[in-house]
Amino acid sequence: MSESINSLAALKRHIAALDRTPAPTVGCARLATGHAGLDAALDGGLLRGRVHELFGAAEEEGAAAGLALILARLAADEAPLLWLRTTASAKAGGSPYGPGLAALGLNPARLLIGLMADDAMLLRAAVEGLRCPALGALLIELRGRAPLLDLTASRRLALAAEQSGVTGFLLRVGGDPVPSAAETRWQVAAAPSDPLPGNAPGHSAFALSLLRRRAGPDGLAWRLMWDGEKGAFGDGRHERHEHGQDGQQGGAPLSGALVPLPADRSAADRAA
Amino acid sequence: MVENVRGAMRLATLDADALAAGLTPGMTLADARAREPELRVFEADPHGDQDWLERLCDGCARYTPNAALDSGHGLMLDISGCAHLWHGEAELAQAATDRLERHGMRVRHAIAASPEAAHALARFPAAPAPDEDAAVRRLPVEALELEAESAVALRRAGLRTVGDLAARPAAALAARFGEEAVDALHALLGLGHRPLAPRRPRPAIRVERRFAEPMGSSAHAVKVVAEMAAEAGEQLTERGQGGRRFEAVFFRSDGLAFPIRVETSLPIRDAPAIMRLFQERIDSLSDPLDPGFGFDMLRLTVPRADPMAPTQLALEGGEARKSEGVEALVDRLSIRAGRARIQRLEPRDSHIPEQAQLALPAVEHRTPEGWAPVGEPGDPPMRPLHLFDPPQPIDVIADVPDGPPHRFRWRRTLHEVTRFEGPERIAPQWWQARDGAIEGESTGRTRDYYRIEDARGRRYWIFRHGLYGAETVHPGWYIHGLFA
Incomplete structure (x- = not known):
């Protein structure tokens, strides 16, 4: 009897040792996005060496992939960035286009693209990639429900990221948010841009809402505008106010810290 | 051409005009300038010449596998058994001469039974002769390429041609002019034989292990491969190279062979690194390495090696690279998933959007290149993030057939569509149209691209295929890309 109790205690200690939190020196650095409201709400930015999950509807693929790439590039700085996707994604969503990446200020020469045959191979390669500390950041693109990405798989990814300090971004196109070990979970959609003179589409704009965060409040929403040339996010709207058509709102910015965006985004449509 | 001989600039080689003007090789440059003020002088570059000749020699592998450099300024091809492929010796010689002359070289050639005879016949144009032997006998004594004094002495003795010399007893010649004269004479007449030293590409590194008893365990065989990898690594170090491709072949005693190949993006010669890649490949085999009745031979080859500078390993202070680079990750993933699956984007100079980039295997390609952005600075992106290949057809409602989409x-x-910009007209590559082709048929139609944004803020890149009226009556619409 006492023997089994002893072994049970040993087992518990063993499990506790397995599940211990990583040393605080690794992964406590924060990645400032450069957007004041976002950084303030996140206590300085996204945690490095963690996995962040971004959800986008299937028809929002351009925006979701764009924002994920921008964040991954910010995390990677000048180091190489690996974008893992499946051949099915490439078939359905198009392939990455170098001139377009360059136009967003993401140097295509520092980008590696991994086209995997299926989700299982993709997840294996993702763990491998997250274990390689020379990698700047890893972008993992999964389409649809991705049943293979369960709690175990996402925990495996999170552990690999914590050990190496590589920041991982899980891009879920057309997937529904399910519980995962990701540090933060976001919903991304395109937002109407600030038009250029002549009503031409302007710089890329994103509607970003924080679905869940491991430590801290969630349910916040922002509107981000990315200027590829400056390599920085802005609120938009302010500097180009005279071109906007939202006179009836008296210039009140649509976004800003702590202003939630309605789920159906009727405000966005009205403002456009 | 001039070269520096013992502190003086002397003429090394001259062209035909300079020879006609009375200049001779060996003359000092000052003398030559005094005679011919118009002389154009270049520095002689023996190493460059040698290099060029070696490249020509390697190029001659198309005629025969046995191509050698011939002392200084010639090439010697052993065409025994090769001539019939070119329908005869004369045709082969003609083909080779034409080929070299196209590069602006002046070529003299000769075909003979021995290399020395061919060498002499090509350099000393003799009077026409009925057969090869007679032609050789009519060559001047200089063709023996003896020392200058010997040649002068032969001429003083009244021996002007090779034939004159051949008629004399060899012993007397040897006594007067030395063994070399007799040797040279015999070689020229085809009596002696001096082998050619053909240029051959350096053989690839190859390590083999044969076993008296077949080895029944794959794990042991892999361990032996690790030993062989260390050996190959040492050979690579001696050559100052690193392997880019490795192949291990497991020969089974029943005659089957399992070749396993790995490829790296950077040259490596570190045995553990090589073995990591092999292990990766073996693990990902759909058909596991089956020893069957045992492996009786293992072979490791390095088919492709690149220069690699020696690295300093962990000495005092100096430290070997601790963390592996991204290249190692790329190699591993490429081996596991397939080499075409890990890609890098490479810019291409083309205005046709889908041809402006190439996705190359990351293992293969190394140097990152710069990308020139399209459009003015400060503009929003003019090109999409995702490109559909092929473009996807869409139904468009426009106010007028050649107007923007509604x-x-x-x-x-x-x-x-709430916002749009365009059209950006991208014309087909008309210069690739063949004469007489119906316009817009062989090279594609003009595309009018629009950057548009819909009511929910999603940005697309769509185009109208064909100019309304000029190229087609019903231009089709396609979506070609998604903007961020």
Whole structure:
């Protein structure tokens, strides 16, 4: 009897040792996005060496992939960035286009693209990639429900990221948010841009809402505008106010810290 | 051409005009300038010449596998058994001469039974002769290429041609002019034989292990491969190279062979690194390495090696690279998933959007290149993030057939266009149209691209295919890309 109790205690200690939190020196650095409201709400930015999950509807693929790439590039700085996707994604969503990446200020020469045959191979390669500390950041693109990405798989990814300090971004196109070990979970959609003179589409704009965060409040929403040339996010709207058509709102910015965006985004449509 | 001989600039080689003007090789440059003020002088570059000749020699592998450099300024091809492939010796010689002359070289050639005879016949144009032997006998004594004094002495003795010399007893010649004269004479007449030293590409590194008893365990065989990898690594170090491709072949005693190949993006010669890649490949085999009745031979080859500078390993202070680079990750993933699956984007100079980039295997390609952005600085992106290949057809409602789109249907969803910019007209590559081809048929049609944004803020890149009226009556619409 006492023997089994002893072994049970040993087992518990063993499990506790397995599940211990990583040393605080690794992964406590924060990645400032450069957007004041976002950084303030996140206590300085996204945690490095963690996995962040971004959800986008299937028809929002351009925006979701764009924002994920921008964040991954910010995390990677000048180091190489690996974008893992499946051949099915490439078939359905198009392939990455170098001139377009360059136009967003993401140097295509520092980008590696991994086209995997299926989700299982993709997840294996993702763990491998997250274990390689020379990698700047890893972008993992999964389409649809991705049943293979369960709690175990996402925990495996999170552990690999914590050990190496590589920041991982899980891009879920057309997937529904399910519980995962990701540090933060976001919903991304395109937002109407600030038009250029002549009503031409302007710089890329994103509607970003924080679905869940491991430590801290969630349910916040922002509107981000990315200027590829400056390599920085802005609120938009302010500097180009005279071109906007939202006179009836008296210039009140649509976004800003702590202003939630309605789920159906009727405000966005009205403002456009 | 001039070269520096013992502190003086002397003429090394001259062209035909300079020879006609009375200049001779060996003359000092000052003398030559005094005679011919118009002389154009270049520095002689013996190493460059040698290099060029070696490259020509390697190029001659198309005629025969046995191609050698011939002392200084010639090439010697052993065409025994090769001539019939070119329908005869004369045709082969003609083909080779034409080929070299196309590069602006002046070529003299000769075909003979021995290399020395061919060498002499090509350099000393003799009077026409009925056969090869007679031609050789009519060559001047200089063709023996003896020392200058010997040649002068032969001429003083009244021996002007090779034939004159051959008629004399060899012993007397040897006594007077030395063994070399007799040797040279015999070689020229085809009596002696001096082998050619053909240039051959350096053989690839190859390590083999044969076993008296077949080895029944794959794990042990892999361990032996690790030993062989260390050996190959040492050979690579001696050559100052690193392997880019490795192949291990497991020969089974029943005659089957399992070749396993790995490829790296950076040259490596570190045995553990090589073995990591092999292990990766073996693990990902769909058909596991089956020893069957045992492996009786293992072979490791390095088919491709690149220069690699020696690295300093962990000495005092100096430290070997601790963390592996991204290249190692790329190699591992490429081996596991397939080399074409890990890609890098490479810019191409083309205005046709889908041809402006190439996705190359990351293992293969190394130097990152710069990308020139399209459009003015400060503009929003002019090119999409995702490109569809092929473009996807959409239904568009436009106010006028050649006007901007009003709304469009894509993937069963109706999109209302709220903002647009365009058209950006991208013309087909008309210069590739063949004469007489119907315009716009062989090279594609003009595309009018629009950057549009729908009511929900999604940005697309769509184009109208064909100019309304000029190229087609019903221009089709396609979506070509998605903006961020």
